[in-house]
Every structure is written in structure tokens, then in C-alpha cells.
Amino acid sequence: MARKRARVAATVMVGVLVLFIGSLAFNAASSATRWPGPLDLVRRYPWITLLALLPLAFFAMWPGRPDDDASKQHDQGPTELQRERRETQAFQLPARNPRFTGRNRELGQLRRRLTDPRAHTVQAIHGMAGVGKTELAVEYAYRYLHEYKLVGVLDAERGALIPVQFQTLAAELGRPDVAPQRAADVVYGLLAEKLPWLLIFDNAERPADVVGFLPTGSAAENGHVIVTTRRGGWASRGGTMSVDVFSRQESIALLTDRIPDMTARTSDRIGDVLGDLPLAVSQAAAYLDYSNTPPEAYLELISTKLDAMLELGLAHGAQHVVSTLWTVARNRLIDEQPTIQLLELCSVLAPEPIPLDLFIGRVALLKEPLRGTVSDPILWVNAVGRLADLSLIRREGSQIVEHRLTQSAVRAAMPLHVRNQNEQLALRLLTAHLPQDIESDPEVGTLWAQLLPHVLTVTQTGPSAETAADVGQLLQLAARYFRQLGNLTAALPLAERAVAIHQAQCGLDHPSVGDDLNTLARIVRDLGDAVGALPLATRALTIHIAAHGINHPWVANDLITLSQIHLTMGNHISALWLAYRASIIHEAMCGPEHPWVGNDLNILARILRESGNPREALETAERSLFIHEATYGRDHPYVGIDLTILAGIHHDLGHTTEALSMAERALTLDERTYGADHVWIVNDLTILAQLHRELGDARQAATLARRALDVLSSSGGPYDRQVASAKFLLQTLAACGQENA
Numbered sequence: 001m002a003r004k005r006a007r008v009a010a011t012v013m014v015g016v017l018v019l020f021i022g023s024l025a026f027n028a029a030s031s032a033t034r035w036p037g038p039l040d041l042v043r044r045y046p047w048i049t050l051l052a053l054l055p056l057a058f059f060a061m062w063p064g065r066p067d068d069d070a071s072k073q074h075d076q077g078p079t080e081l082q083r084e085r086r087e088t089q090a091f092q093l094p095a096r097n098p099r100f101t102g103r104n105r106e107l108g109q110l111r112r113r114l115t116d117p118r119a120h121t122v123q124a125i126h127g128m129a130g131v132g133k134t135e136l137a138v139e140y141a142y143r144y145l146h147e148y149k150l151v152g153v154l155d156a157e158r159g160a161l162i163p164v165q166f167q168t169l170a171a172e173l174g175r176p177d178v179a180p181q182r183a184a185d186v187v188y189g190l191l192a193e194k195l196p197w198l199l200i201f202d203n204a205e206r207p208a209d210v211v212g213f214l215p216t217g218s219a220a221e222n223g224h225v226i227v228t229t230r231r232g233g234w235a236s237r238g239g240t241m242s243v244d245v246f247s248r249q250e251s252i253a254l255l256t257d258r259i260p261d262m263t264a265r266t267s268d269r270i271g272d273v274l275g276d277l278p279l280a281v282s283q284a285a286a287y288l289d290y291s292n293t294p295p296e297a298y299l300e301l302i303s304t305k306l307d308a309m310l311e312l313g314l315a316h317g318a319q320h321v322v323s324t325l326w327t328v329a330r331n332r333l334i335d336e337q338p339t340i341q342l343l344e345l346c347s348v349l350a351p352e353p354i355p356l357d358l359f360i361g362r363v364a365l366l367k368e369p370l371r372g373t374v375s376d377p378i379l380w381v382n383a384v385g386r387l388a389d390l391s392l393i394r395r396e397g398s399q400i401v402e403h404r405l406t407q408s409a410v411r412a413a414m415p416l417h418v419r420n421q422n423e424q425l426a427l428r429l430l431t432a433h434l435p436q437d438i439e440s441d442p443e444v445g446t447l448w449a450q451l452l453p454h455v456l457t458v459t460q461t462g463p464s465a466e467t468a469a470d471v472g473q474l475l476q477l478a479a480r481y482f483r484q485l486g487n488l489t490a491a492l493p494l495a496e497r498a499v500a501i502h503q504a505q506c507g508l509d510h511p512s513v514g515d516d517l518n519t520l521a522r523i524v525r526d527l528g529d530a531v532g533a534l535p536l537a538t539r540a541l542t543i544h545i546a547a548h549g550i551n552h553p554w555v556a557n558d559l560i561t562l563s564q565i566h567l568t569m570g571n572h573i574s575a576l577w578l579a580y581r582a583s584i585i586h587e588a589m590c591g592p593e594h595p596w597v598g599n600d601l602n603i604l605a606r607i608l609r610e611s612g613n614p615r616e617a618l619e620t621a622e623r624s625l626f627i628h629e630a631t632y633g634r635d636h637p638y639v640g641i642d643l644t645i646l647a648g649i650h651h652d653l654g655h656t657t658e659a660l661s662m663a664e665r666a667l668t669l670d671e672r673t674y675g676a677d678h679v680w681i682v683n684d685l686t687i688l689a690q691l692h693r694e695l696g697d698a699r700q701a702a703t704l705a706r707r708a709l710d711v712l713s714s715s716g717g718p719y720d721r722q723v724a725s726a727k728f729l730l731q732t733l734a735a736c737g738q739e740n741a
Helices: 002-029 039-044 046-061 068-076 080-087 104-115 133-143 159-172 180-193 207-213 217-221 248-258 264-273 278-291 295-304 322-332 337-347 370-375 377-389 404-413 416-433 444-458 468-485 488-506 511-526 530-548 553-568 572-590 595-610 614-632 637-652 656-674 679-694 698-713 720-735
Strands: 089-091 122-126 150-155 197-204 223-229 239-242 394-396 399-401
Touching: 089 159, 104 122, 104 133, 104 223, 104 239, 122 133, 133 150, 133 197, 133 223, 150 159, 159 180, 159 207, 180 217, 197 207, 248 264, 248 278, 264 278, 264 295, 278 295, 337 370, 337 377, 337 404, 337 416, 370 377, 377 394, 377 399, 416 444, 416 468, 444 468, 468 488, 468 511, 488 511, 511 530, 511 553, 530 553, 553 572, 553 595, 572 595, 595 614, 595 637, 614 637, 637 656, 637 679, 656 679, 679 698
Parallel strands: 089 150, 122 223, 122 239, 150 197, 197 223
Antiparallel strands: 394 399
16 A cells, blocks of 8 residues: 555656646746636746645655554455465475475476476476485475465375375365266366466376376466476476485584584584485484484494484484385385395495496306396396386496495395395405406506495404405405505504404414515505514515415515515615515516516615615616516506606716606606605605706705605605605705795
8 A cells, every 4th residue: 555655646746846847837938917717826826836735745655654554454354475375275285394404406496497388397306215305395385385276295106096186186176076087187177277286296106107197288287296206217207306315514404403402513424424315314303302312422323323223213294214215115126036136235335336347247156036137138227227216226327326324224124144145245246356466557446446435344344254254355455455545544454454354264374364464564664664564574474485485476575575674774785685585586486577576676776776886776777667668568657666766876876867857757657647646756756856956946846845745744654754855855955045046
């Protein structure tokens, strides 16, 4: 009413001004001495007339008391929007979740899709169990309730009950006499009087159960349809919107909003353990709310007893807790044993991408009927597709991912002996599939990076007698891989566990223990504890000599490890003799051009250089380079090691140009192989820094030395000698006043 009064007042005001200005203009242009009727008053007294009319206009514009319109509105009933909301008819619409969190992007996307005239008016919300599909659809219905004349929800999980629900809806719309078979057509006809409308088919199991009840023809243009489903196959029947788990910020927002004592840090860690699955996060909030458990104590419980905790805490509006979701899904796979086997096997691995080649390439290790399924391309594609169709896994090209809570629910439902069998099978698959030549083959790094999470998962618990050998071997291999990455702090406990497991399982003098001790000695030595590494390597040598004799290649490997330890301790004569003995064994067993001989020569060259014999070291290093390039090509990591040694030797001999060329080539090769921040490029950077300083380029020398220190500071080990070398170079530059030249 106030807005209408303002428009009337504005009109009156404009009329007054037009009359006044027009009368003045007419008076000036006219020679008449009198105007007709009352208008003559305007001619004779224009300013008095204006002053008389202005109060009338201001009165018309006066808004009155602030509550005038509100009181009249209250007397006259609800506003237009309120009447529209009140007139919206709801059918089986669940109560709104008053603490609904997040999903603004998904709600906006769903609204745009439903209202876009170019898009389908049928939209399927697709996602795994527990992701919140029904919650999203119900929140959409309430958020846009004022846009619809009718909002109905039909339970589509059992297709046979859909006609009965349409019959009930028809009765609410005034047609109680309709048979179930005709109810859907009648309802869509009646809905023509309630435009627009929204129908939600909730938890549809199969497209075939619902497609016969979707609107067609003109009826499809009069309203919107949302289908929530875990199943695929909806693209040909409408639009499909995939819904994923919460973002971490949404998990944090839900927990901190509902639990007063919850901190952002604790909620972040809870979200991580629960994989940000909305049902699990809501379940956690419900449990914390009614149990008054401190958030930190709850975090400890789900970190150590996740399977049991998933049975506790029913979230608002939920029909299931997370632990029952697998039971529901298993009922749908009751006659598909190979598919169940695959899902159970994946559940004992990490919740990370699993390459399908892990199963295809090792089919002989699988048990029937899964073995037969994997062997048949069509059956295999169907089995993987079936799990993806039920949203129990997510397929990403040649990899599949099973959510951590799906894994937990599947594991909890497995009998203990079945779980043990799957864990043993996972260990055998990984042991057989992972390459063991970690140090010499740069191509294995990609596969190791892909499977490392699964290795750490299957080896995290104490092994049984049946699994000890595989667990110990995988731990030793993982330790070697971490050492290759330069992450010594991660490598050390794995190598120590490998030793302990193999000793307990195989005895103190078993060759497997010797292998583990050799790996452990190298890690301890790299960490700067050559004294602690010496007895480990000595014991490994003793075990291998007793098992294989004095001239075995494994004995030579132990001799090389001992040689490097003695070199670190400054015992050049012992180091030289040990490396020389190792090279004789390898050359006799494998031939003079074998790459293992090249490795021995590389170590010998380093010892000769540090012993003050650069010319003999040069000849030895050049032979090592020749062997490695002939075996692996010019871009192999071993070639980079040779080039680094040669650069240092040429530097000692005063061959600055040759040293600079080799050091630059070594850095380029090592960066390509390991990355720009790997600890193994530090030697390249330090040598280059020294060379640039001697060439008078102090600025570049300081840049390279600082970069070496930055790499070392972020590494997983002390690397004392390299740190000291880089710091000494920077101090020398600073003392000479050249650092900022």
C-alpha cells in the first residue's frame, strides 16, 4: 500500500508542477486580460496557488506510521508469497533437516538444470550410498517450495509399490476411484491444474522400475522430476548429476556447527578418517551429541575401532547407519559371487586407486570363481561395471577406488577366516606384481608410487605365520623405495620391522635376514650413523657367506655396503680393499661388462678420489661410465652418478671446463629422473656451486649453494656431510664479500 501511495503522490506532484509551469508560460505568451473560470486565479496569484497545492502533494506522499501497512497486511491475511507457500500441496515430503549443511553448489546446479528450457526436466542425482542424495533432493524441495503448487516424494526403491503411491496421490488430488495401473496417467492429468509441480522418485533401484512412471508429451513440460539413485543408466532418460562426498570444509562446518566443543583441527581429522562421507559425518555428530563424548576421544575411537564405531549414532532422517549399507548392497549381489569376491579383496587394500592390472596380470593367484571372471574379458568388464553401477566402487579409467567406509563395512561383515584369506591374497598379489629392481630401473617408480599405499595398508598389522614371509619382503622393498626417494625417516622403521619379522619367522641366520640387514645398514649409514651401520652390514656379510659361500653376488653386495661405511668413517684403506674384492666377485660371476661391476667401479673411483689419487680415480670412473652407458643408455640414473663423480675428479685435476660440462649434464639427468627437490641432486648442486665460484660467478654459486641447503632442509635425513659442504661454501663466499656480488 505504501508503494501505491507513493506512485499516486508522485503523479499528483508532477501534475501540479506541469500546471504551474504551463500557466506561467501561457500568461507570458497571452495578451488576454482574464482567463476563463477558476484558472484566472492561477494567472493572478501563481505563487499563492503553488503554495496551496504543495501541502496536498506532501500529504499524499506521507508514509504514515511504520506499522500501518504491516497491521493492514496482517488484517488482510498473508502476502502473495505467503499465500503461494501455504497453497503448495505436499505429498509424502519428509521433514526438513534444520541443520542441513553445505551443498550450495549442487543445489544451484540442480536448479539451473531443471529450469533450463534446453535441458531435461528429469534429473537423476547419482552417487554412492551415504553421500546424501535424498537429503539433497528434500532440501531442494524446501528451498524452492514457493516455486511449485505441488511437491511429491515417491519411494522408488521397490518398483512394485510405485503404482500404489500414485493411486494415493490421485486420491489426495480428488480422484479416489482410480485403479493403480492408471493412477500415474490420471495424476499427471490432474497436475495440469497445479503448474508447476515437482515429483521426487527416491532411491530408485533400476531405471526400468521408474521409466514407465515418468511424464511424457505435454505433461513432461509442466513440471520437474528428480530421481535419486545409486545406479547408473540414466543418461538416456534425462540429465544425470553425480554427487560426491563432502568437501573437507563442509565436513568441518557440519561438525563445528553441531558440536560446541569441536575445534576445526579435530573436525578436520575426523573428516579425514571418515572419508568425508556425509552420512558418516552426520552419524559422528549425532553420536557426539547424545553421548557427550569429547571430540578428541571420539577421534581416537574411530582411528582405532572404526568398524565398531560405524554402528553407532543414527543421523537425522537417516534409515541406516554406515555399517548397514553393505548389508543392503550385498542383498543385491547375493547371486554374484565373483563380484562379491572382488569387492571383499579390494576392501583389505588402501582406499586409493587400485590398478586393474593387479588382478589381470596375476590371475593365477586368484581363487575361483573370481579367477574365471577375470580371465574372461566380458565377465570381467561386467563384474567391475556391476560394482560401479551400485556405486560400491568408482572407476577411474584403468583403476578402481573403494571408499574407506565401504571398505570398513565390507570388512566388518566378513567372517574372520574370509578376511584372513583376502589379506593373504592381497599380500601375494602385491609381492608378485611389484618390481624388485628398485635402484637400477627408473621406470619402476611409477608403479611403486601407485601401489605403495596398498603395501603400507596390508603390512600395517602383525603378520600371521602364513603371511610373515610376504610381509617381511614387502617391508624391505618399501624401505628400499623410500630410500630411493630420499625419505630416510620413512624407510628406517620399515627396514627394522622387516628384520624383526624375518628373524622371528625364519631364524637369526636366514638369508632373508641378511638381505634386510644390508638394507637397514645402508639407511642407517645414510642417516649419518656409520658406526651404527657397521655391525649391521658385518652381520649381513656373515649370514650370506655362511649361506652362499665367499664368492656369491650377495656377498659382494655386502662388501660394497661395508666399503661405503668405511669410506664415511674415513677408513680409506679398508674401504678400498672391500670395494676391490666386491668388483672381483661380480666380474668373475657376471662378466667384466656387467652393470654390477660398473657400480663397484663407481664406488672405487670415489674412494680413490678421497684417498688423493685423482688420476687413478679418473680412469676407474670413466670405465664405470662406459659400462653403464653401454648397458642402460646415456639417460640412466647410474650414468648421472658416474657423471657426478667424474665432475668432482675433473675439478680436483683443475679441468674446470670438463667438470662444469659433466656436472651440468648430471644435474639435468638427475632432475629428470628424481625431480628438482630430490636429495640426490645436492652433490650436483654443490659441485656446480664450487665451479661457478672458481669461475668468478659468485652470485650463481650462492644461488646453487642455497638451493642445495633448501633441498637438504626438506629431506628425510640429516645428510651431515652435504649440509656442511654447502654451508662452508656460503660462509666462504660471505667472508670474501662475494655472496651478493
